[in-house]
Amino acid sequence: MCYYNGVKVTRAEYIRLKNLEKLVANYNFLVKPLSIGFEYGTQAVLKPIDGKEDFDIVEMEWGFIPPKIPNRAALERFRKGGINANTGKFEKPFITLNAIGEELFQKTSYKEAALSRRCLVLSSGFYEWRHHFPLSKKTGKPLKTAVKYPYHISLVDKEYFFMAGIWTPWTDKQTGEYVESVAILTAGANGMMKQVHNSKERMPVILNEDLAFEWMFDALDEKRVTEIAATQYPAAEMQAYSIRKDFLHALDPKEAFVYPELPPLEIAA
Amino acid sequence: MNQEPNSFSLEYNGRTLQVEKLNLPGYRAYRVSAEGSISLIVARAKDFEAHHFWTSIPEGRQVEAERVGAVVEEYLRAKNYI
Numbered sequence: 041m042c043y044y045n046g047v048k049v050t051r052a053e054y055i056r057l058k059n060l061e062k063l064v065a066n067y068n069f070l071v072k073p074l075s076i077g078f079e080y081g082t083q084a085v086l087k088p089i090d091g092k093e094d095f096d097i098v099e100m101e102w103g104f105i106p107p108k109i110p111n112r113a114a115l116e117r118f119r120k121g122g123i124n125a126n127t128g129k130f131e132k133p134f135i136t137l138n139a140i141g142e143e144l145f146q147k148t149s150y151k152e153a154a155l156s157r158r159c160l161v162l163s164s165g166f167y168e169w170r171h172h173f174p175l176s177k178k179t180g181k182p183l184k185t186a187v188k189y190p191y192h193i194s195l196v197d198k199e200y201f202f203m204a205g206i207w208t209p210w211t212d213k214q215t216g217e218y219v220e221s222v223a224i225l226t227a228g229a230n231g232m233m234k235q236v237h238n239s240k241e242r243m244p245v246i247l248n249e250d251l252a253f254e255w256m257f258d259a260l261d262e263k264r265v266t267e268i269a270a271t272q273y274p275a276a277e278m279q280a281y282s283i284r285k286d287f288l289h290a291l292d293p294k295e296a297f298v299y300p301e302l303p304p305l306e307i308a309a
Numbered sequence: 310m311n312q313e314p315n316s317f318s319l320e321y322n323g324r325t326l327q328v329e330k331l332n333l334p335g336y337r338a339y340r341v342s343a344e345g346s347i348s349l350i351v352a353r354a355k356d357f358e359a360h361h362f363w364t365s366i367p368e369g370r371q372v373e374a375e376r377v378g379a380v381v382e383e384y385l386r387a388k389n390y391i
Binding site (some may be wrong): 045046047048049050053056060061064070088198199200309 | 334350356357362365370
């Protein structure tokens with residue numbers, strides 16, 4: 041348990057009240073309706089303050105930047121891939137928007153962050169693409185090429201929620217630019233997310249308030265980090281609906297849009 | 310029940326308090342200002358035993374928050390807003 045203003049409150053209430061403190065400070069970046077990963081924009085992140093059960097809300101660059109990357113040009117190549125001018129060989133892109141929860145301790149840069157630089161990414165919802173294979177008019181069998189439909193996903197009765205993240209500081213050795221970057225952890229999809237994100241069957245690690253508190257403030261060992269990183273938020277407490285395919289340019293990207301040809305999601309436990 | 314306005318004023322101990330309703334997720338909260346005083350944000354939170362109490366956002370002004378929160382709540386009830 042914790043004390044807020046001298047009154048004994050639950051951990052969940054404490055973290056909610058602390059969150060309100062940040063919200064009333066009028067952070068403009070909290071009102072962004074959606075963050076688009078591949079634009080490598082910024083995310084609102086709850087970053088623990090050393091030695092305190094308190095946090096700052098800061099903006100971090102989405103996409104974990106390994107310390108070995110010397111400058112922005114190298115980072116661009118790292119993220120997009122391309123022909124290496126020295127070797128003439130194609131180098132594949134590395135996507136570090138998300139970190140696979142089960143593999144946190146298999147990668148050196150993630151391991152250190154998982155043990156000492158955990159954070160929470162504040163979200164009001166996210167989107168994923170559902171792959172649907174329409175039936176062929178000739179054969180009646182599913183076509184081999186999927187049609188993709190975007191879905192907006194959020195939590196029932198929660199305006200904000202927390203996704204587990206790891207962050208790292210990075211300095212551009214050429215310009216001296218300093219940024220903090222973050223990766224959002226993913227876990228295996230629950231019953232609902234298996235239907236929505238059916239190409240990869242993954243989902244962000246969404247934490248309830250108690251787990252969020254533990255993730256940020258407690259000294260966790262590798263075993264406990266791995267356990268929390270595998271959290272699969274219950275499908276019954278989540279909701280998803282289809283949105284317009286051009287939602288990225290819509291005035292309200294979260295507006296529901298019904299596709300008559302798309303079968304509804306099945307209720308998942 | 311009447312529709313609660315987004316802002317209103319009320320008299321308390323001979324002073325006029327300006328009250329603005331804040332749209333904070335999951336909480337009933339108000340910014341309360343009075344001439345000559347630093348504005349105070351009060352929110353209705355739950356204690357460890359699930360009893361409601363008024364508290365200041367951020368921490369530090371609990372005594373004021375309990376008093377001002379109670380005044381605002383009494384006003385809202387009298388006007389049949391809650």
